[in-house]
Amino acid sequence: MAANPNSRLVAGYRSSQGRPDEMVLPNGELRGSWRYLAEALDSLGPEILRQRHQQASRLLRERGVTYNVYDDPQGLERSWELDPIPVVISSQEWAEVENSLQRRAELFNLILKDIYGPQDLLRRGLLPPELVHGHPGFLRPCHPYPSEFEHPLVLHAVDLARGSDGEFRVIGDRTQSPSGTGYALENRVVMSRVMPSLFRESHVHRLALFFQNLRASLAELAPNRERDEPRIVLLTPGPLNETYFEHSFLASYLGYTLVEGGDLTVRNGRVWLRSMRRLEPVDVILRRLDDDYCDALELRPDSLLGVPGLTEAVRRGNVAVVNPLGAGVLETPALNAFLPAISRHFNGKELQLEAMRSWWCGDRQSREHVLDNLDSMVIKHIHRAPGSNPTFAAELEAADRAALIDRIRARPTHYVGQEKGTFSSVPTLAGDRLEPRPAVLRAFLVGRQGGYAVMPGGLTRITGSPDGLSVSNQLGGLSKDTWILATEPTRQVSLLAAESTRHTAGETWSTLPPAAAENLFWMARYAERAEHGIRLCRTILRSFRASDNGGDGLDRAHMEILSRALTHVTATYPGFTRQPAPGEHISPLAELQSMLYNRQRTGSVAFNLQALLNAAYAVRDRLSMDTWRIINVIRAHQNRPQSGGTSSSADLNSDLNELITLLAALRGLENDSTVHSLAWSFLEIGRCLERGLLSSVFLRNTAVQSQEPALESMVLESALNHLESLNAFRRHHQGTPQVDAVIRLVLLNELNPRALNYQLGQLRLRLAELPQDNVQEQLSTEQRLVLEAHTALQLADTTALVSADAGTGVRTRLDQLLSRTTRLLSQTSQRLSQSYFTDPQGPRQLAAADSENGT
Amino acid sequence: MKYRITHRTDYAYPELISLGYSETRMSPRNRHGQQLVLQHRLEIDPRPDYLTEREDYFGNRVQHFAIQRPHKRLVVSAITELDMLGAEDQLPLDSGMSWEQAVQSLAEDWSQGGLDARQYLLESPMVTPRPELVDYTRSSFPAGRPLQDCVRELMERIHRDFTYDPTATTLATPLSTVFRERRGVCQDFAHLGIACLRSMGLAARYVSGYLETLPPPGKEKLVGSDASHAWFAVYHPIIGWLDYDPTNNLIPMSQHMTTAWGRDYADVTPIKGVIFGGGGKHEAKVSVDVQRLD
Secondary structure (H helix, E strand, C coil): CCCCCCCCCCCCCCCCCCCCECCECCCCCECHHHHHHHHHHHHHHHHHHHHHHHHHHHHHHHCCCEEECCCCCCCCEEECCECCCCEEECHHHHHHHHHHHHHHHHHHHHHHHHHCCCCHHHHCCCCCHHHCCCCCCCCHHHCCCCCCCCCCCCEEEEEEEECCCCCEEEEEEECCCCCCHHHHHHHHHHHHHHCHHHHHHCCECCCHHHHHHHHHHHHHHCCCCCCCCCCEEEECCCCCCCCHHHHHHHHHHHCCEEECHHHEEEECCEEEEEECCEEEECCEEEECCCHHHHCCCCCCCCCCCCCCCHHHHHHCCCCEEECCCCHHHHHCHHHHHCHHHHHHHHHCCCCCCCECCEEECCCHHHHHHHHHCHHHEEEEECCCCCCCCCEEHHHCCHHHHHHHHHHHHHCHHHEEEEECCCCCEEEEEECCEEEEEEEEEEEEEEEECCEEEECCCCEEEECCCCCCCCCCCCCCCEEECEEEECCCCCCCCCCCCCCCCCCCCCCCCCCCCHHHHHHHHHHHHHHHHHHHHHHHHHHHHHHHHHHHCCCCHHHHHHHHHHHHHHHHHHCCCCHHHCCCCCCCCCCHHHHHHHHHHCCCCCCCHHHHHHHHHHHHHHCHHHCCHHHHHHHHHHHHHHHCCCCCCCCCHHHHHHHHHHHHHHHHHHHHHHHHHCCCCHHHHHHHHHHHHHHHHHHHHHHHHHCCECCCHHHHHHHHHHHHHHCCCHHHHHHHCCCCCCHHHHHHHHHHCCCCCCCHHHHHHHHHHHHHHCCCCCCCCCCCHHHHHHHHHHHHHHHCCHHHHHCCCCCCCECHHHHHHHHHHHHHHHHHHHHHHHHHCCCCCCEEECCCCCCCCCC | CEEEEEEEEEEEEEEEEEEEEEEEEEECCCECCCEEEEEEEEEEECCCCEEEEEECCCCCEEEEEEECCCEEEEEEEEEEEEEECCCCCCCCCCCCCEHHHHHHHHHCCCCHHHHHHHHHHCCECCECCCHHHHHHHHCCCCCCCEHHHHHHHHHHHHHHHCEECCCCCCCCCCHHHHHHHCEECHHHHHHHHHHHHHHCCCCEEEEEEEECCCCCCCCCCCCCCCCEEEEEEEEECCCEEEEEECCCCECCCCCEEEEEEECCHHHHCCEEEEEEECCCCCEEEEEEEEEEEC
16 A cells, blocks of 8 residues: 555544544544554545445445435435444454453343343342333233243343543443344445455454354254254334344345244244245244234234234243343333442442443432433433433423423433433544544344353444434434454454354245235336336337327327327326317326326336335345346436426437336346246246236227228337337238237237237246145146136137227227236236235234123 | 122124134132132133133233134133132221321332232323322322221222213223213223322222122112123232222122232233234124122
């Protein structure tokens, strides 16, 4: 690396007043662990750093690393933000932190076992009942925990920050389903790619071992010890959850099936994964669902997200849930006020890693202290829930401040005051210089037989501004990779055996949960709908330009037929089927624009693309990286600001060509880089079914009504064009298209991948591959429906199909054939949905049987 | 006196239920020296595919069952034979302990019983503290007055101030509405009593059960016919739990049969469940029959 004399990035860095800094010591010297990095930053210079930052952002975008912000006007998925300058921690210092974290996790584990066990801490007055019996996170139906588990607290995340004395302090704990491990790993992957040599030469501890420990730990928890390969699933609330990206990322990284509540069912006190009309036993559930949402029967009646009966299955020892249900009670910030005494009780030792000083307002003296020193406090609720964000009392307006005091006085046991700390800052790229930003490090631990393993690194988050108060992705934050330097390149991080002696069952080829099957099916259908819409719009645009340039009556009639067909195919009524009021002129261009860009309009291209994106997002873990890249380009296209109705037909045309290329690429990748498993089958089934439906509707609206020869040949040519069969037609036929030849090519031909016959043949093949209930050689209902449609088509006589009624000019037989096909395919879709997809009704509560109004 | 209680709940669904899970708390508890369960059985139709029984956190008997085949009707009957023990209608002794002493004593009670009682000091899902209830309660709790006198007066006042009206409230009606409208049913009055007692720093719990409604000779028939019933109990540091029925202004004795107790109704719901399928709305028909056995 050549030194860049012009760059004074590091020398120009000024840490904030009154804050310790991670890179620069109070005396202005660099911390030893940062020297190599600082040198490298200087030699790279701001321009290259900025490029690397952009590169990182692009990679994160391409890899689809997002998080969701509720009610965000920017749309659901927001790109994950990564600052290109890592946080560096020396091996020596980390060894201490690691040790203290392990002790903290052990302590929390003991507290959890006590709360869901003998409750000695309550009896001895070491924990007040308000924080256990009175805490919404204490779930009575989950008491007691089975005693044989050494570490019921499998996952523990601790938010740390360096205080003004230079020591790390705990800000908070996450004990339900801690998020962040997947983002930490993504940050690492991206950093090692945009700063390859810097990363290599810095000798940074790898993160992979942590995940191996996690896998091994979960495998050890499987209750059915005699079964060699436990099945582990990752339970997500679904694509709307803020960290859904991470759920799907971890599922594919760890090799677990990603499931929603509806994909699981409890039968005979065991948990089963629904897949292809069969039930497969589940041994361990890694959950990303809050405790109480997991079971509508025993925990939270209004939950639609969980698995009714799960608590009972856990109680009977038939499934392990990680973290166990009820572990959320440990998340209360009030616990910190009691930890020193609890530590002495359990270990006879003082706490090593101190938390920010905390006062629980349920205690009279503590309450007075909090109220007397309100401005130096962060007020937290004992129960973390949506809308209960920490409050910085000093920031409040007088009225809000008074209201806060009233709330604390009215229900003191609900509140905790935590000292407002001064956290260390880390250098962050801001334009062409470095700026100090307060940072919080989330560290992760996983419990196994023998102890806790700490992730060597973690997720560092920084505030959005130099004087920001809190870090939160919901409020728009920024993240950093965290580098723990190894003293020697191959230092063993943990003494725990990394590899489990037990293997976990990977997903078998025949496993596909209902939600995934449904989303794959619809992803393909929406892609096909979007493509048909675009093709038809493009064909209409062409004829519009032809008729614009001195077109005659023939052109106008042609255009009218196609326009109406568009409205019918996309079911965007009234659209082009609307009768204009007397004297009104309907602008085709305006209608086409609405058809293309109006996302609110059901059936429009933009609507279908959005639905395609949503469905793809929900099966992200099953798509290849390249497929995901195409999806991201489509998303970028979809989010591009629209030209506001002024675009010319030429602009529209190039836009359409771009989209068609993207959709073709998506289809190509589906065939090329998706393993031909059940997932592929459902994509194919969706695609063939939709294509069959749309071409049937299209032909009903273009070929059923015979026209005078000149117009008919124009319409048929457009139809061939729309069905991508024009070149094939010209290769075999001279002159203008005749209806019988066209019908043969787009309906009956077996080799034309756009012909109806081809779709139905493919559908039959794919349906025959699906696992069936009945071992008898019987066809399923959906197979029968498609067979009926296919047979009717194959038996059809072309001459009869094309002969038009002398009076009306209607080709009745063709119309009947197409309408029958449409009906049978729609029924097939319904049957598939009943057999393989999620029950749309979902769980409901039994009505109240209330007779206590009697007396 | 021995009794047979039949508590039947009948659900009819407009369409087939493919899968249903339920929990029942309809098996009466034994109460030392007061109530002995001679026989108990739970009849479930259709027969469940999965059925287990356990004790919940409060010591109530709970059955968990699942019906995994399509069904359009579910009938659950709990049939219990009970012996109501003890001297007929003998009031518990008055310890004379003042209510302040009771509050103080509980706060310092680290025994198993005391610890158990202290969870009933705290707010619970259906009983949240209201400032207006403190004001309402205070007049029955003057300084130094014996706890039992205070609670007895509170019960009498609830009975006097509130009108029994089955049309006024549902399960979802909040306590604040009950208090404002001064109307409700036994469940509301039990919750109200509990809220009042907790607001004074006393441990109070919800008791579900049944009431024999045969009129004793020469006395008026009690309100309502056979039904499940609810009342409240307060923790007395010396005597233990003492029951009070504000709906009938009675101290429950041998005519009040206890099924279960908890912090409020949500902890002791006789039957609850989650179903898949079933079409539109469905309702439960409930009948309760309390019979004397000779």
